[in-house]
Amino acid sequence: METLTEIIKFINFSFSYSGSNALILKNINLSIEEGDFVLLVGPSGCGKSTLLRCINGLIPHLYSGVYEGEVIVDGELVKNKSVNELATKVGFVFQNPENQIFMFSVEKDIVFGLENIGLDRNEIDSRLEWVLHALGIEHLRYKPPYELSDGQKQRVAIAGVLAMKPKILILDEPTSLLDPRTALEFILLIKELNRKFGLTIIVVEHRIDLLTNVANRMIVLDKGEIIFNGCLKEVIKNKNLNLYGVNVPPVIALQNYLKDEGLIFNEFYLNVKDFSKEIKRRLIGID
Amino acid sequence: MFWLAEGLVYRRQESIIHSLDPRVKLIISLSLFLLSLFSSTIFEFIILLSAIFLLGVLSKVLRRMIKTITFSLTFVIMIFAINLLVGYDLIFSIIISLRFIAIISSSSIFFLTSSPDELDLVMRSLHLPYDLIFAFVTAVRFVPVILLDAVQIIDSQRSRGLEIEKGNIFKRIRNYIPVLIPLIVQSIIRSEELAEAMESRAYGFSKKRTSYYTLHFKRKDYFVLCLNLTLVVLFILLIHLFHL
Numbered sequence A: 001m002e003t004l005t006e007i008i009k010f011i012n013f014s015f016s017y018s019g020s021n022a023l024i025l026k027n028i029n030l031s032i033e034e035g036d037f038v039l040l041v042g043p044s045g046c047g048k049s050t051l052l053r054c055i056n057g058l059i060p061h062l063y064s065g066v067y068e069g070e071v072i073v074d075g076e077l078v079k080n081k082s083v084n085e086l087a088t089k090v091g092f093v094f095q096n097p098e099n100q101i102f103m104f105s106v107e108k109d110i111v112f113g114l115e116n117i118g119l120d121r122n123e124i125d126s127r128l129e130w131v132l133h134a135l136g137i138e139h140l141r142y143k144p145p146y147e148l149s150d151g152q153k154q155r156v157a158i159a160g161v162l163a164m165k166p167k168i169l170i171l172d173e174p175t176s177l178l179d180p181r182t183a184l185e186f187i188l189l190i191k192e193l194n195r196k197f198g199l200t201i202i203v204v205e206h207r208i209d210l211l212t213n214v215a216n217r218m219i220v221l222d223k224g225e226i227i228f229n230g231c232l233k234e235v236i237k238n239k240n241l242n243l244y245g246v247n248v249p250p251v252i253a254l255q256n257y258l259k260d261e262g263l264i265f266n267e268f269y270l271n272v273k274d275f276s277k278e279i280k281r282r283l284i285g286i287d
Numbered sequence B: 001m002f003w004l005a006e007g008l009v010y011r012r013q014e015s016i017i018h019s020l021d022p023r024v025k026l027i028i029s030l031s032l033f034l035l036s037l038f039s040s041t042i043f044e045f046i047i048l049l050s051a052i053f054l055l056g057v058l059s060k061v062l063r064r065m066i067k068t069i070t071f072s073l074t075f076v077i078m079i080f081a082i083n084l085l086v087g088y089d090l091i092f093s094i095i096i097s098l099r100f101i102a103i104i105s106s107s108s109i110f111f112l113t114s115s116p117d118e119l120d121l122v123m124r125s126l127h128l129p130y131d132l133i134f135a136f137v138t139a140v141r142f143v144p145v146i147l148l149d150a151v152q153i154i155d156s157q158r159s160r161g162l163e164i165e166k167g168n169i170f171k172r173i174r175n176y177i178p179v180l181i182p183l184i185v186q187s188i189i190r191s192e193e194l195a196e197a198m199e200s201r202a203y204g205f206s207k208k209r210t211s212y213y214t215l216h217f218k219r220k221d222y223f224v225l226c227l228n229l230t231l232v233v234l235f236i237l238l239i240h241l242f243h244l
Helices: A047-056 A106-116 A121-134 A148-160 A180-197 A232-236 A239-244 A251-258 A272-286 B001-005 B021-037 B042-058 B063-087 B090-113 B116-125 B130-159 B169-174 B179-201 B220-242
Strands: A004-017 A023-032 A035-042 A065-073 A090-093 A168-172 A200-204 A217-222 A224-230
Touching: A004 A047, A023 A047, A023 A224, A023 B116, A035 A047, A035 A168, A047 A065, A047 A168, A047 A200, A090 A148, A090 B179, A106 A121, A106 A148, A121 A168, A121 A180, A148 A180, A168 B169, A180 A200, A217 A232, A217 A239, A251 A272, B021 B042, B021 B090, B021 B116, B021 B220, B042 B063, B042 B090, B042 B220, B063 B090, B090 B116, B116 B130, B130 B179, B169 B179
Parallel strands: A035 A200, A035 A217, A090 A168, A168 A200
Antiparallel strands: A004 A023, A004 A065, A217 A224
């Protein structure tokens, strides 16, 4: 039987930035298993970005502050590893892809990280081919960053990170600069990476409806504390979600409303298609 | 200001010169530069400038090279006038002015025919510290990005009633303060994000950073290099041995 391995673990973890008394994260206890696709939500300033930066070591190595408790990533204490050592375990894609592409061409940018970790030419070659293919950006290989669209830039940013073969991929509001269609394509691409390569994925996203069908875990953070944490299907049902600035997808809100009105469904449907099927079945059943 | 840049900024083009190894282009540019520095007769400058313009024609960048020279004419006239005024004779003043033109146009050969990418490779092949190369690459890479930021800030300040083009010269300079401050702040924020992204991409991971890209001389590079050396030696011999 396959056993689940914990890849990220927070133990009684608290953090505040230096120069500020306010705790940004309060007593966090959290464990994430390998292969999980986690949706992390919460209002602005709730500590999402801070939490993510604790996983790849930017906290405490780049940002100092009061650091209590432990963060363990892939069996090792984050505070004992440097950020660039962790870079081969944790890939971090930031909100603005523009600031993550350093080089004059897509290829050179992907190679940048691989050169940093000192890989030889053959290994760089094979990873380059692999990552270009995996993200479907072979045609962009020699393009300079200013010739790319936002969606393409975001793919290139992921490519640069993915080429390092991390076990965990963190995305901080990756679709905020993308139009709805490109955003959906992008999320499906991430799901593909999760499914194909068993990557553990953590996404911060305000457009929850994009992720209800792809994520399996959902964590709601507010004022530095974990409010809800569990299977996405269970967490998203919660009626109090909107109190935490979570934009509940209409199909979920409708089911909650109908439940209050006394209309009980056996299951909870995450997308319009499944829900309308169920309604149709019932209506025909009534007929 | 834009047309000063016009003469120094690389555009993707194809020519015999463009296709050379960037190190060869640097050596050609540098040898013309040094010869201009040490030449002291009008005859020498006529040869040097003809060579520079010939290279301009071969690399199809002559027009942009001339643009740069036209721009620098103000300085040339100033240099010429100052030399005359402080009491040097006409010939000497002309020579100094020609030297200035030769220096500018010879260095523009390299910059007009080599992409920033190639510059990066040249610096790598010179084994410069990677921190320095990286700083250069990102600086060039972010020029268009920051320019775009500036345009956006100007637009937004204009839409709030800022009249940039109004007033005398001092007023105009002061008008740029509401543009510069947000631009600097934005660039600082950007650089912070850049630092985070660099760290997350293992920048500085190991002392033994590998280099995927290396430059290789081709046959034509060797040929051009030899030709360049021969011409330089010939030039020096002709001038100094035979006092042409």
